[in-house]
Amino acid sequence: MAGAFYRAVRETTRREVPLLAAGPTTALQAAKALADRLSAERQLQYVIYRNGAWVPAQAWAESATLTMLAVAYNSGTLNRAREAGKVFDGAGGGWTSHQDPDKATGTLRTVEDAAAWPISHPRCGRAFGRRPD
Known part of the structure; x- marks a missing residue:
């Protein structure tokens, strides 16, 4: 059950981050929108890390968004x-x-x-x- 939940959250993140970031928003605004969407659609308030730490969904979404945007930016630069x-x-x-x-x-x-x-x-x-x- 945890694996299915994790896959659903990752799928939402992969689908939504590029759409959120492509609009007229900052990365932090995109992260807040992602956290809000995960809270509304998946009832996600915290993400539990492998080490047992409970991280607020807002902080996790911010980290995930900034990480994905950094990878996308650097990948685009490398392609050029x-x-x-x-x-x-x-x-x-x-x-x-x-x-x-x-x-x-x-x-x-x-x-x-x-x-x-x-x-x-x-x-x-x-x-x-x-x-x-």
Whole structure:
């Protein structure tokens, strides 16, 4: 039952986030609309993480929305950078996770490496762009 519920919430999120974000809204407004929709349609007030933590649906929706938008933004940038071959990484933590000692800030990565790790953690501030040269 928990698995079916989780799949339904993820399906709603995957379907709704792009629609919410495509409108004249900010990411935080889109997240609030997603949380409101999950509350109304799925009676979801909290999301229970694997570690047992209960996270308010609003906070979870905000994290999910910002994460999905960051992945979409970076994926679009990488699609345009295919000719350049390399990209630079914006400010942030480690390459594969926040604690990764391989720090991403200011490094040059291949497009393939960047596509494998468009972000390193939820709410990641990573951004890519084509090298000016």
